[in-house]
Amino acid sequence: MGVYVHIPFCAQKCNYCDFHSVVVGDEESFSSVADNYLLSLRQEALYYRKIWGQEPLDTLFIGGGTPSLLPPDKLASFILFLREELPFVKHPEISMEANPHSLTAEGAKILKDVGVNRVSLGVQAFQDDLLLAIGRIHRSEEVGGSVLALREAGITNINLDLIFGLPGQTNEDWVKTLEAALELEPTHLSCYGLILEEGTPLTTWVNAGLVEVPGDDQQAVMYETTCRMLKAAGFEHYEISNFCLPGFRSQHNLLYWHNRSFIGLGSGATGYIQRLRYRNAADVDGFMETWNEGIPYYEESATVSIEQEMDETMMVGMRLLQGVEEEWFRNRYQVSYWELYRGAIEELLQRDLVEYKEGWLRVTPTGLLLENQVSSAFLR
Amino acid sequence: MVQKNIRNFCIIAHIDHGKSTLADRILEYTGTVSKREMAEQMLDSMDLERERGITIKLKAVRLTYRAQDGEEYILNLIDTPGHVDFSYEVSRSLAACEGALLVIDASQGIEAQTLANLYLALDHDLEIIPVINKIDLPNADPARVIKELEDSIGIPGDEAVLVSARTGQGIEDILEHIVARIPAPKGDIEAPTRAMIFDSHYDQYRGAVAYARVVDGTIKVGDIIQMMSSGRKFEVSDLGVLRPNLVRVESLGPGDVGCLIASMKDVRDTRVGDTVTIASRPATEPLAGYRPAKPMVYCGLYPVVNEEYTALRDALDKLQLNDAALTYEAESSVALGFGYRCGFLGLLHLEIVQERLEREFDLNLITTAPSVVYQVVLTNGSVMEVDNPASLPPITSIDHIKEPFVTASIMVPDEFVGAVMDVCQDRRGVFVNMEYITPERARLEYHLPLAEIIMDFFDRLKSRTKGYASLDYEFMGYRESKVVKLDILLNGSPVDALSCIVHQDKASSRGRGLAEKLKDVIPRQQFEVPIQAAIGNKIIARETVRALRKDVLAKCYGGDISRKRKLLEKQKEGKKRMKSLGSVEVPQEAFMAILKVD
Numbered sequence: 017m018g019v020y021v022h023i024p025f026c027a028q029k030c031n032y033c034d035f036h037s038v039v040v041g042d043e044e045s046f047s048s049v050a051d052n053y054l055l056s057l058r059q060e061a062l063y064y065r066k067i068w069g070q071e072p073l074d075t076l077f078i079g080g081g082t083p084s085l086l087p088p089d090k091l092a093s094f095i096l097f098l099r100e101e102l103p104f105v106k107h108p109e110i111s112m113e114a115n116p117h118s119l120t121a122e123g124a125k126i127l128k129d130v131g132v133n134r135v136s137l138g139v140q141a142f143q144d145d146l147l148l149a150i151g152r153i154h155r156s157e158e159v160g161g162s163v164l165a166l167r168e169a170g171i172t173n174i175n176l177d178l179i180f181g182l183p184g185q186t187n188e189d190w191v192k193t194l195e196a197a198l199e200l201e202p203t204h205l206s207c208y209g210l211i212l213e214e215g216t217p218l219t220t221w222v223n224a225g226l227v228e229v230p231g232d233d234q235q236a237v238m239y240e241t242t243c244r245m246l247k248a249a250g251f252e253h254y255e256i257s258n259f260c261l262p263g264f265r266s267q268h269n270l271l272y273w274h275n276r277s278f279i280g281l282g283s284g285a286t287g288y289i290q291r292l293r294y295r296n297a298a299d300v301d302g303f304m305e306t307w308n309e310g311i312p313y314y315e316e317s318a319t320v321s322i323e324q325e326m327d328e329t330m331m332v333g334m335r336l337l338q339g340v341e342e343e344w345f346r347n348r349y350q351v352s353y354w355e356l357y358r359g360a361i362e363e364l365l366q367r368d369l370v371e372y373k374e375g376w377l378r379v380t381p382t383g384l385l386l387e388n389q390v391s392s393a394f395l396r
Numbered sequence: 397m398v399q400k401n402i403r404n405f406c407i408i409a410h411i412d413h414g415k416s417t418l419a420d421r422i423l424e425y426t427g428t429v430s431k432r433e434m435a436e437q438m439l440d441s442m443d444l445e446r447e448r449g450i451t452i453k454l455k456a457v458r459l460t461y462r463a464q465d466g467e468e469y470i471l472n473l474i475d476t477p478g479h480v481d482f483s484y485e486v487s488r489s490l491a492a493c494e495g496a497l498l499v500i501d502a503s504q505g506i507e508a509q510t511l512a513n514l515y516l517a518l519d520h521d522l523e524i525i526p527v528i529n530k531i532d533l534p535n536a537d538p539a540r541v542i543k544e545l546e547d548s549i550g551i552p553g554d555e556a557v558l559v560s561a562r563t564g565q566g567i568e569d570i571l572e573h574i575v576a577r578i579p580a581p582k583g584d585i586e587a588p589t590r591a592m593i594f595d596s597h598y599d600q601y602r603g604a605v606a607y608a609r610v611v612d613g614t615i616k617v618g619d620i621i622q623m624m625s626s627g628r629k630f631e632v633s634d635l636g637v638l639r640p641n642l643v644r645v646e647s648l649g650p651g652d653v654g655c656l657i658a659s660m661k662d663v664r665d666t667r668v669g670d671t672v673t674i675a676s677r678p679a680t681e682p683l684a685g686y687r688p689a690k691p692m693v694y695c696g697l698y699p700v701v702n703e704e705y706t707a708l709r710d711a712l713d714k715l716q717l718n719d720a721a722l723t724y725e726a727e728s729s730v731a732l733g734f735g736y737r738c739g740f741l742g743l744l745h746l747e748i749v750q751e752r753l754e755r756e757f758d759l760n761l762i763t764t765a766p767s768v769v770y771q772v773v774l775t776n777g778s779v780m781e782v783d784n785p786a787s788l789p790p791i792t793s794i795d796h797i798k799e800p801f802v803t804a805s806i807m808v809p810d811e812f813v814g815a816v817m818d819v820c821q822d823r824r825g826v827f828v829n830m831e832y833i834t835p836e837r838a839r840l841e842y843h844l845p846l847a848e849i850i851m852d853f854f855d856r857l858k859s860r861t862k863g864y865a866s867l868d869y870e871f872m873g874y875r876e877s878k879v880v881k882l883d884i885l886l887n888g889s890p891v892d893a894l895s896c897i898v899h900q901d902k903a904s905s906r907g908r909g910l911a912e913k914l915k916d917v918i919p920r921q922q923f924e925v926p927i928q929a930a931i932g933n934k935i936i937a938r939e940t941v942r943a944l945r946k947d948v949l950a951k952c953y954g955g956d957i958s959r960k961r962k963l964l965e966k967q968k969e970g971k972k973r974m975k976s977l978g979s980v981e982v983p984q985e986a987f988m989a990i991l992k993v994d
Binding site for chain 1 (some may be wrong): 526923944945946948949950951954955957958960961962
């Protein structure tokens with residue numbers, strides 16, 4: 017179980033991104049917004065403390081937006097607050113996302129001191145023209161410095177986020193990005209195929225024919241390149257888009273893929289508590305106003321039935337390359353997935369999209385690239 | 397009411413020339429309905445009709461009007477459908493009248509259906525009152541339309557009434573013209589009763605309701621009536637007139653128009669065109685002109701999931717209660733399983749039925765490409781009617797095949813005559829005649845295979861003439877034709893439901909076009925899907941739907957779980973609308989793809 021905190025602030029919007037974030041103004045005005053926002057987050061945390069109870073929390077993930085945009089001391093004291101007020105275990109995994117452009121060595125040190133032990137850097141590509149094309153604020157040369165700063169501060173569990181399928185990107189560009197990333201010796205790599213999200217500038221340009229992005233077939237080639245290269249570099253491919261050195265899986269993200277409960281804090285954040293799935297409104301001002309009055313401001317919230325949860329557990333579980341263990345599922349729900357989904361599973365087996373070995377049901381290499389067809393089979 | 401104060405009339409017009417609006421204004425002016433209670437276009441009562449702006453079922457409304465001569469008149473307004481699919485129904489409603497308002501748009505002028513309807517009206521000896529409508533519009537040119545009337549139809553221009561149905565200008569003029577010029581009915585009240593059914597509809601509580609025009613004699617509540625085509629007898633429980641709501645009356649006499657309720661189970665008991673008489677004193681001769689509705693176009697209707705087969709049958713049963721022209725019988729397809737072969741008056745009729753089945757009965761259907769009825773003359777001399785390409789007998793047992801032809805009349809501005817000729821030529825048309833209605837407008841007559849007409853002909857015609865061409869056609873007969881069966885193979889197996897019958901000269905281009913079209917509509921799947929078009933054993937075209945390489949969401953974290961679920965459920969919903977043929981998922985539109993091929 018864990019806690020997700022959303023920091024919806026960015027220095028500028030990347031044109032492919034549909035995550036909730038607002039562009040911040042000058043330092044002074046941002047500083048007061050940040051204070052207010054962190055205050056509301058504390059109120060929200062206290063609200064959920066009562067509902068959550070005593071179940072131990074092993075992970076904290078600070079995502080965004082750009083969490084590294086917050087003054088490190090303010091973020092640090094917020095992290096300390098959470099660790100004191102919520103039932104965290106003694107040594108939780110504490111991850112945060114950072115932009116190479118806004119991460120400093122001193123900042124890293126301050127955060128390390130309050131327990132941040134994993135940082136995910138938004139790198140995306142190692143070619144400045146590609147970074148420019150997608151509206152990133154940082155330049156590729158800054159990445160090396162960030163990694164160094166983190167290591168100096170004592171944060172050695174480092175993930176790099178990379179994207180393939182960028183406008184004009186070739187397979188060779190992508191290979192170079194992977195090579196450059198490996199050279200920095202991260203413990204973890206997230207490699208995402210670009211998704212054209214509705215409503216983003218990039219999608220508008222692509223639809224208008226102004227920008228061209230590699231198609232699905234090209235993305236498939238890039239993806240296969242990724243799997244091959246990272247495996248050769250000693251990385252374990254453990255989720256569709258995630259690779260790590262042995263022992264460095266993201267514990268927080270595993271929580272999602274195991275469909276576990278988590279507290280979500282912040283404007284636009286989602287949470288899943290006692291089978292209530294909620295999504296906070298993506299509205300920073302509204303978030304701060306309603307928490308002044310001590311009430312949540314949901315965009316949507318719904319109780320997930322046990323049947324629906326079982327479906328979703330299969331749906332997200334099959335993203336893991338190890339698959340879903342029959343015994344684990346049975347212990348959790350007192351029913352075998354064979355009993356619930358026999359027809360669907362048999363069809364998937366027959367189509368060679370999944371395999372069942374020694375009590376684990378998992379995707380095959382074919383099923384990996386057609387994972388939607390696998391997971392949708394479990395939606396009743 | 398004595399016959400001399402009755403006027404029975406209808407309104408005929410080309411589509412969109414303002415027939416329904418004019419009817420509304422007349423109803424309003426005579427106080428039949430108040431402005432407040434009038435939903436726009438009173439006479440079009442079905443949703444579908446309103447959306448398409450086409451009147452499918454005709455109804456009759458009784459108006460009362462005190463004329464300038466001081467007398468009160470009963471005016472029965474009989475509505476007529478405006479589409480060529482329903483020309484027989486048009487002819488029956490014309491036969492119920494003594495006069496017709498011929499509505500012409502003041503800016504569009506005379507169109508193909510204007511003429512077709514006019515000729516029909518003249519066939520029935522109707523008094524014609526030309527009405528030039530929409531004179532309030534800035535581009536109205538009544539003088540030109542009057543000249544067209546004089547030149548092409550020979551109607552003196554001073555007989556035309558100028559109106560704007562939108563503003564109500566000229567409505568009283570129309571009513572005075574109706575009273576003065578349309579003859580009163582001249583039925584024989586003493587003769588054995590004869591009434592003609594010109595429309596009917598099914599009512600959940602009353603059963604079939606017939607709309608009839610009494611010609612001779614009288615019908616009273618309690619009479620035992622007899623249908624002269626079938627001999628079936630029913631007791632009249634109610635008689636009424638529509639004002640426009642049903643008002644009960646005790647009897648209907650000669651010249652009257654009204655509706656008749658007699659515990660008839662469905663509309664097949666009240667065939668349009670049939671003569672009603674009184675069983676105790678039957679007429680010897682029925683009124684002329686009855687013919688049972690004959691389907692011209694057939695297609696297969698199949699449920700996407702087999703479980704809906706019974707629901708489909710029940711729905712067709714229900715629709716048939718209200719639609720005597722719809723026929724269906726069970727059939728099965730290797731590819732699609734069990735379904736129904738359905739017959740329709742034309743493509744519009746087909747589309748209406750299909751849409752109602754999906755909308756009102758919530759069925760998920762696959763419609764196979766429509767086919768005309770071929771007459772196949774076998775080597776043993778016998779003739780077999782084939783309305784389904786899949787049931788065409790082996791080529792060795794066929795001597796020759798005949799296909800239905802129509803006489804098509806196309807009106808078009810002079811500058812598009814060449815384009816019309818191109819389209820007709822391309823569709824195997826045989827030129828018959830061309831005449832100029834005015835120096836700027838020509839009327840072309842062609843003999844065309846009906847099979848070509850149902851292949852998107854009108855859309856093509858419209859697009860080649862910037863929307864100016866208007867079309868009317870009527871069945872003319874069968875002609876020998878060199879047609880062959882075109883088969884489609886998916887993944888190497890023939891799909892019977894995708895077969896079609898095409899002319900030999902067009903077979904290879906249609907085959908190529910169809911394969912290309914299918915490649916576009918069949919989504920990529922786990923394995924590549926070869927598409928082949930074949931005539932007999934000869935493959936004439938080949939395309940491939942490449943295998944789906946990637947169908948995966950790169951990201952799925954906490955916030956994405958419900959999003960992903962929704963997305964996958966949507967994907968799944970889309971899949972439900974596809975038919976699994978072997979291992980190939982085929983969307984519904986694939987079965988209609990042939991219609992979109994040049």
